[in-house]
Amino acid sequence: MKDLSNANTPRTIIQLGPSRSAHGGIASVLAGYASYESGFEELGYRFIFIASYGEAGRNGILTFIAAWWRLIVLSLFGDVRLVHIHSATRGSLLRKALFALTCMALRRTYVMHIHNGAFAAYYKGMSWPARAIVRLVLANAASLICLSTHAREQFIAMGLAIADKCQLVYNGIDDPLVENQVSSRPSQALAVTFLGKLCEAKGIFTLLEALALLPRSTPAYKLFVGGTGDAEVFQKWVSRYGLGDQVIYLGWIDGDNKNNLLRNTDIFVLPSLSEGFSVAILEAMAFGTAVVSTRIPGVVDAVRQGQDGLLVEPKEVEALRDAILYLLSAAAERDRFGASARQRFLEQFTIRRMACRLARVYEEAMQ
The missing domain is CATH 3.40.50.2000 (Glycogen Phosphorylase B;)
Known part of the structure; x- marks a missing residue:
């Protein structure tokens, strides 16, 4: 340049x-x-x-x-x-x-x-x-x-x-990673992260519904949710879908707390209905994390389908479930997408x- x-x-x-x-x-x-x-x-x-x-x-x-x-x-x-x-x-x-x-x-x-x-x-x-x-x-x-x-x-x-x-x-x-620094992944339950406002425009309720449809054989995971909004309504939906043991609500996080969360995230999920150009997705890519999001303007400029992550249509609950299940079950693909996302961040964002x-x-x- x-x-x-x-x-x-x-x-x-x-x-x-x-x-x-x-x-x-x-x-x-x-x-x-x-x-x-x-x-x-x-x-x-x-x-x-x-x-x-x-x-x-x-x-x-x-x-x-x-x-x-x-x-x-x-x-x-x-x-x-x-x-x-x-x-x-x-x-x-x-x-x-x-x-x-x-x-x-x-x-x-x-x-x-x-x-x-x-x-x-x-x-x-x-x-x-x-x-x-x-x-x-x-x-x-x-x-x-x-x-x-x-x-x-x-x-x-x-x-x-x-x-x-x-x-x-x-x-x-x-760039949140210093040279030669690598992310340390948790050894037990896989970490899925959502960062955004607790509203359907960001797809949080679609995400909860998709997680509720995961089969019992799904590898163990935890969903970490960071963001503001109506926490009471959010927690009601968590309970309604029977996800109390899987979902951890963190409230608004930033700085080192956010970096530590993303550093240990296996899959970043943001099934928004619309985005300008998501900073949260860029942050996940910078940490070398596989992304699951929606095929919408802004997101498609950042995430390449099948290279940096998986993209589904907005509000397509079953497609979102399938994408999450695939990456929870395929460590090699998570690593491949994450490495590609990291490289794309360094080259473009x-x-x-x-x-x-x-x-x-x-x-x-x-x-």
Whole structure:
């Protein structure tokens, strides 16, 4: 990959999104930017982060107003070259539209970064005034960054961006394994891991149903679940399916706790209905773990069917059961998929590669 390093003083870019300590994919991506600060500076960019939502201990409206005011002040008086706005859908999109409109009023160059895989469906269900505002802010963005080839095709087909301005930038993460370090697998029950919100959009209830259909001859396993949501409802479904002895709910985990869990995971399962580009799947691949997921946009950009893992159609309970059963019973295939997933991560989804792709987007946006 061509080196985009810049020997001159780094150019300042505002990163605008949810608090980096918040739960969710965008926060994880922004935390990754922060951890790779020196790498971005080598590429010629310095970031100022503004939290627009989810600031710990602060009222949401006050956080939003403070972020809006800081954007105005920095745009008028700071040496800011570009504003990078990170958005999902619903409230996130409405908040970020106001920030984009502010950039337009101040004649400040900005790029929009859409992280939600269901953006097109959500956009079509909006009222026409709301759609008009979204079209306006996307049309005036110097670049529209999307996370998957399917999302990029949708944005172009819907007339929300022209091809030259619609950029594909895969999420990337720091390599959690040092050179020559290997994952240590448990010697008894196999470890199956799910990381995500406890909702059907992430497929957790489909997963429980699939596990309930496993035959008695299935090798011993434990399902480790990490994430937020309605834990009481989740536990009721665990009991309803008779999985109390197999399922261990960990709540929200991050940092070393998450790394230790993934390091000892045999199969990572995320049967989502939609994804932008799952950071959790990248984390599992980085640890050399076989993946079972759904054949949906975003996931298919990361996981190759039959090479890095197994993909099934969303909500196909029996297909999900069969995929999990196959990998629980086939150690050689788990190892093969895991090794391939690890290599694909190193070749495509490291934070260095993401940073270089972003640097190209920034360079074109500021021309």
